[in-house]
Amino acid sequence: xxxxxxxxxxxxxxxxxxxxxxxxxxxxxxxxxxxxxxxxxxxxxxxxxxxxxxxxxxxxxxxxxxxxxxxxxxxxxxxxxxxxxxxxxxxxxxxxxxxxxxxxxxxxxxxxxxxxxxxxxxxxxxxxxxxxxxxxxxxxxxxxxxxxxxxxxxxxxxxxxxxxxxxxxxxxxxxxxxxxxxxxxxxxxxxxxxxxxxxxxxxxxxxxxxxxxxxxxxxxxxxxxxxxxxxxxxxxxxxxxxxxxxxxxxxxxxxxxxxxxxxxxxxxxxxxxxxxxxxxxxxxxxxxxxxxxxxxxxxxxxxxxxxxxxxxxxxxxxxxxxxxxxxxxxxxxxxxxxxxxxxxxxxxxxxxxxxxxxxxxxxxxxxxxxxxxxxxxxxxxxxxxxxxxxxxxxxxxxxxxxxxxxxxxxxxxxxxxxxxxxxxxxxxxxxxxxxxxxxxxxxxxxxxxxxxxxxxxxxxxxxxxxxxxxxxxxxxxxxxxxxxxxxxxxxxxxxxxxxxxxxxxxxxxxxxxxxxxxxxxxxxxxxxxxxxxxxxxxxxxxxxxxxxxxxxxxxxxxxxxxxxxxxxxxxxxxxxxxxxxxxxxxxxxxxxxxxxxxxxxxxxxxxxxxxxxxxxxxxxxxxxxxxxxxxxxxxxxxxxxxxxxxxxxxxxxxxxxxxxxxxxxxxxxxxxxxxxxxxxxxxxxxxxxxxxxxxxxxxxxxxxxxxxxxxxxxxxxxxxxxxxxxxxxxxxxxxxxxxxxxxxxxxxxxxxxxxxxxxxxxxxxxxxxxxxxx
Numbered sequence: 126x127x128x129x130x131x132x133x134x135x136x137x138x139x140x141x142x143x144x145x146x147x148x149x150x151x152x153x154x155x156x157x158x159x160x161x162x163x164x165x166x167x168x169x170x171x172x173x174x175x176x177x178x179x180x181x182x183x184x185x186x187x188x189x190x191x192x193x194x195x196x197x198x199x200x201x202x203x204x205x206x207x208x209x210x211x212x213x214x215x216x217x218x219x220x221x222x223x224x225x226x227x228x229x230x231x232x233x234x235x236x237x238x239x240x241x242x243x244x245x246x247x248x249x250x251x252x253x254x255x256x257x258x259x260x261x262x263x264x265x266x267x268x269x270x271x272x273x274x275x276x277x278x279x280x281x282x283x284x285x286x287x288x289x290x291x292x293x294x295x296x297x298x299x300x301x302x303x304x305x306x307x308x309x310x311x312x313x314x315x316x317x318x319x320x321x322x323x324x325x326x327x328x329x330x331x332x333x334x335x336x337x338x339x340x341x342x343x344x345x346x347x348x349x350x351x352x353x354x355x356x357x358x359x360x361x362x363x364x365x366x367x368x369x370x371x372x373x374x375x376x377x378x379x380x381x382x383x384x385x386x387x388x389x390x391x392x393x394x395x396x397x398x399x400x401x402x403x404x405x406x407x408x409x410x411x412x413x414x415x416x417x418x419x420x421x422x423x424x425x426x427x428x429x430x431x432x433x434x435x436x437x438x439x440x441x442x443x444x445x446x447x448x449x450x451x452x453x454x455x456x457x458x459x460x461x462x463x464x465x466x467x468x469x470x471x472x473x474x475x476x477x478x479x480x481x482x483x484x485x486x487x488x489x490x491x492x493x494x495x496x497x498x499x500x501x502x503x504x505x506x507x508x509x510x511x512x513x514x515x516x517x518x519x520x521x522x523x524x525x526x527x528x529x530x531x532x533x534x535x536x537x538x539x540x541x542x543x544x545x546x547x548x549x550x551x552x553x554x555x556x557x558x559x560x561x562x563x564x565x566x567x568x569x570x571x572x573x574x575x576x577x578x579x580x581x582x583x584x585x586x587x588x589x590x591x592x593x594x595x596x597x598x599x600x601x602x603x604x605x606x607x608x609x610x611x612x613x614x615x616x617x618x619x620x621x622x623x624x625x626x627x628x629x630x631x632x633x634x635x636x637x638x639x640x641x642x643x644x645x646x647x648x649x650x651x652x653x654x655x656x657x658x659x660x661x662x663x664x665x666x667x668x669x670x671x672x673x674x675x676x677x678x679x680x681x682x683x684x685x686x687x688x689x690x691x692x693x694x695x696x697x698x699x700x701x702x703x704x705x706x707x708x709x710x711x712x713x714x715x716x717x718x719x720x721x722x723x724x725x726x727x728x729x730x731x732x733x734x735x736x737x738x739x740x741x742x743x744x745x746x747x748x749x750x751x752x753x754x755x756x757x758x759x760x761x762x763x764x765x766x767x768x769x770x771x772x773x774x775x776x777x778x779x780x781x782x783x784x785x786x787x788x789x790x791x792x793x794x795x796x797x798x799x800x801x802x803x804x805x806x807x808x809x810x811x812x813x814x815x816x817x818x819x820x821x822x823x824x825x826x827x828x829x830x831x832x833x834x835x836x837x838x839x840x841x842x843x844x845x846x847x848x849x850x851x852x853x854x855x856x857x858x859x860x861x862x863x864x865x866x867x868x869x870x871x872x873x874x875x876x877x878x879x880x881x882x883x884x885x886x887x888x889x890x891x892x893x894x895x896x897x898x899x
Contacts, residue, residue, distance in 0.1 A: 138330045138489065141203050145196035146298040149188050151176065154195035160204035162211060167234065168769055171212040174233070175648065178223035186302035193295060194218060200291040204328065204489040206284070213241035214288050220246045244285035245292075286322055293319040294331055297338040312342040327458040330488045333395055340397040351396045359393070366391040366418050369474055372419065373437070380436050387433070388423040388481075416466060419475040423484050427452055430478045434463055437476055441467035452479070454542045457552050541592040553590065557615040560586045561600045565621035571619060572626075575601035587613050606630075608791040609765075627791065631772070634790050634799060635678035636661040638774050639690070641805040642681070645777070646691060646738065646751045652700060657802045671697045685750055687807050688738060742811065744844070744867060748775065749786065750806040757783040759808075765792035774799065775808035817846060817865055818872070820879070821889040824850070824860045831860060837882065841875065842868030863893070 141161065148154045155172070158164070165174075175194050176371070182190035198214035206214070212234055218243055219225040231239035293315055300308050301479040324333035324542065326581045355362075370389045377387055377509040394402075394417050402416075422433050430452055437443075449468035455461045540552050543562060551565055560580065563586070564571035577586050578597040587610055590596065608627045614620045637658035642652050650657070656664050665677050673693045680686035739752040743759045750756060759775070767773050767789045774796050775785040785806055788795030799805070824830040835845060843864040850860035854867055876890050 138203060138334070141199055142294075142298060142334065145199055145295060148192050148196060151189055151191050154192045154199070156193055157199050158202070161199045165208055167208055167238075168211050170197075170233065171215040171238075174225070175215045175219055178225045180221045182222070184302070186299055190218075193299075196295045197292045197757050200294060200331075201288055204287065204331070205485075206287060209237045209241060210284050210288055212238045213245065213285075213871065216242050217288060222639070230501045239723050240282055241285055241288065244282055245288060283326075286326055287328070290319055290323045290326065290328065290331060290335075294335060296384070297335060300342060312339040315339050316343070325458050327486060328459075328462055328489055333397075336397040337395055338854060340400060344400070347400060348396055351399050354400075355396070362393050362418060363391070365422065365472055366393070366474075369418070369469055369472075370420055372440075372469070373422070374434050377433065382424075382429075383816070386425060386429070390421045390423070392419050392421070393417055394419060404532060415472045416475050417548065418472070418479065419478045421479070421484075423479060423481050423843045427480060430463055430480065433478050434465065437465065437467060437478075439645060440468050443467050444473075447475075452483075454550055454552075456540060462487060508652075541590060543590050543592070543594045543596050546595060546597050554615040554821065557590050558587045558610075558613055559584065559590060559596060559598065559618050560610060561614055561616045562590065562596045564614075564622060565616060566884075568622050569604075570598055570600055572604040572606050572620065573600045573602070574605075575599045586610075601733070609789075631874070633661070633791055634774070634796065635667065636676075636827070637799050638689075638805055639677040639681045640664050641799060641802055642687065642750075642807055643691070643694065644802070645804040645806060647694070648751060648753070651694060655776070656797055668694070668698070673697055680722070681807070683890065684738075684807060684809070685746045687749065691738070710851065738807075746775075746787070746808055747811050748806050748808050754787055754807065756782045758785075760784055760786050762786050762788060762792075762794065764794045765789040769810055773808060773810075776804050777804040777806065816872075817863055817893040819861065819863050819889065819891050819893055820887060821859060821861050822883060823886045824858050825886070829857075834860070834862070834883075838864055841878070842866065856897060859888075 141157065144157050145154070149159065154517070158172075160167070172195070176191050179190045184190055194215045194217060197217065198211050201214045202211050205355060209251060216225075216230060216234075216238070220227055220230065227239060227243055230242050230611075251878045288779065296311070297315060300311060303311070313350070315335055320332050320335040320339065323329075323335060368390050373389055393562070399417065407639050424433060444466045447464070451462040452461045452463055461483045462477050464475065464477055466473060466475050507798055522587060541555050541557065542552055543557075544550055545566075551562065551750065553561055553565065559577035560574060563574040563577070574586055576599045578599070579585050579588060579590065579594050580596075584606070586598075606623055606626045608623060611620060611623050611627065614623065639660045640651075640661050644657075652667050656667070661677060668677075673690070675686060675690050675693060677690075680690040737752060739754075741748040741750075741756050743756065747761050748756050748759070754777075756777075761767065765788050766789055773787050774788040774795055774797065775787050776788055777785050780799075785808070787808065788798075822834060824834060831848075833848070834847070839844060842865055845862065845864050847863040848860065850858050866875060870878075872892075880887055
């Protein structure tokens with residue numbers, strides 16, 4: 126059993142970072158290490174092995190390479206890392222960069238250290254063949270791959286994260302030795318990956334150090350400006366801070382606290398923190414940032430934290446919106462502190478209140494959170510990491526998607542806390558909706574969620590939740606995944622689950638749609654009439670039996686695929702007539718009746734001459750179908766409102782009307798129509814640019830004036846895209862209307878008609894080239 130290292134000899138992380146930054150020799154590095162942790166026989170053996178294998182290697186700055194792993198071990202030990210973590214820190218590069226192999230590590234140091242070194246090695250193994258070049262962001266995929274490897278490798282042993290973050294921190298301290306382009310690239314990756322992970326581990330001090338170092342390299346001018354401001358204002362700010370701290374100290378003594386019962390620390394916000402505040406508030410200069418000063422009060426017990434809070438709030442006016450109690454409701458990473466912001470003599474101070482133990486955990490991470498406890502049960506504060514396992518399995522082919530999902534949900538997010546009716550608390554990203562909560566409880570509850578009650582009021586499932594809400598989900602009898610709400614969801618778990626279901630549903634819809642399109646093209650069912658869209662698997666199996674090699678969901682991806690499938694069916698299926706007698710249409714119910722309306726005297730199972738698909742260019746769409754079928758109009762239903770670029774399907778409710786109705790693929794109404802076998806055609810968005818026109822017109826005071834103008838435009842073949850109006854007094858309203866003109870007249874002629882009809886009321890008629898530019 127490996128022992129934990131001792132408590133840090135150095136008082137602050139800043140002290141040890143200053144030392145390791147300037148280390149030039151192995152002896153200097155070893156002196157820092159022995160003052161940071163106990164040099165056990167295992168640590169000494171790891172040090173000897175690393176020194177031997179790294180012999181002769183140099184860092185970019187010229188120092189012996191061994192100074193780097195020793196420095197990393199110093200940081201890990203300072204943060205409370207155990208003996209295995211310190212050994213792994215010393216050995217983290219030997220398998221990657223030297224002839225040493227993992228078997229030797231396992232033989233000499235045991236499974237615990239070997240697994241850690243293996244995880245750390247896998248993180249850095251990004252092969253060239255895994256990378257794809259993105260001209261807009263050439264380093265994004267590299268960052269995404271690094272990110273995924275770090276998190277996935279750490280699922281088995283979270284301690285690997287601590288070593289890796291410490292490794293990156295030391296690299297950031299010595300980044301001056303690299304060229305400017307590499308400084309920027311490494312800093313951006315650090316800001317995107319390592320700083321958020323440090324935050325999630327509860328290592329706020331390391332997170333702050335990483336962010337400030339990255340800020341220095343990425344935005345040197347902004348960093349210099351803030352530093353200059355802080356230098357100029359330091360005396361005045363610290364004078365205010367000391368005066369405020371003096372008031373607090375006096376108040377605490379008067380309330381019965383004794384010397385040694387509490388500790389007050391003052392600080393000015395860090396450069397990167399100030400920069401973020403300026404960005405969020407749109408501040409033009411540093412003087413507009415009011416809360417630059419912070420005070421931290423440390424006490425012995427949680428109960429004393431609330432006593433201190435009471436004293437502060439009774440004496441100073443708090444800003445209620447800035448109050449957060451993370452002692453009663455800890456963050457997912459275990460962070461516990463009370464935050465409040467108060468006014469004192471026209472100055473604003475942030476006050477943090479926590480116990481001494483909470484302070485150690487918040488600043489450097491609680492080492493107990495990184496270790497497996499008896500029975501293999503891990504800390505609650507690392508459940509977020511294990512929740513990533515299902516994401517990693519789904520994102521093997523798309524690390525960028527994994528990166529974006531986890532960043533928004535797990536790393537970069539503000540949290541809210543909501544409650545179940547029984548009082549259980551749940552942490553969600555800010556702006557989560559009730560459906561996020563349902564999926565957090567259970568995926569089945571999310572799929573079958575019918576409605577929600579928030580604070581005893583019935584609401585829709587896409588209502589945004591606020592911190593403190595009590596949420597109850599009402600479960601229905603059937604599964605009803607809401608695919609159209611994917612973009613409203615905020616939790617990765619819910620998004621990932623719905624996207625997986627949607628992927629399967631779309632594949633099913635594609636196959637069923639292709640069956641209906643084929644039956645429409647051939648004017649009759651390809652096989653037995655009872656093998657309709659619901660039996661798409663049987664349909665596809667029969668195609669395969671006849672030697673058709675292209676699948677249904679594959680064919681529908683393009684018109685070329687559809688044509689190829691039609692040709693193969695004619696060649697391989699139609700040449701084998703169906704020997705069975707063809708019963709009357711009424712025996713096949715609704716499905717057969719819908720197809721029979723398109724039947725033009727053909728007999729089921731008889732081969733025909735080659736079917737050439739007819740192309741129709743209609744409005745925004747291109748439609749392909751049987752040459753015998755006339756399609757003259759494309760309509761939108763009111764249920765799903767497709768936008769250009771959406772995945773769509775086209776259904777023919779009635780043959781005599783020569784119209785198709787367009788739906789999004791995930792539309793519930795479309796799904797029902799597809800299932801019953803309504804005739805369908807292949808449809809795609811037209812790539813042709815269509816011209817958009819704008820008019821500005823005064824519509825007067827009559828309530829129906831706008832309606833009259835719109836009716837006139839529609840009757841003259843104008844498709845309304847946007848209507849925006851603003852009142853300019855009691856009797857006059859200016860209205861801006863954007864529309865596409867699809868009429869047969871020249872646009873100039875239509876302009877004259879419009880001008881003649883509305884005369885002085887029409888103030889502008891202009892063209893906007895791209896109808897879909899917004």
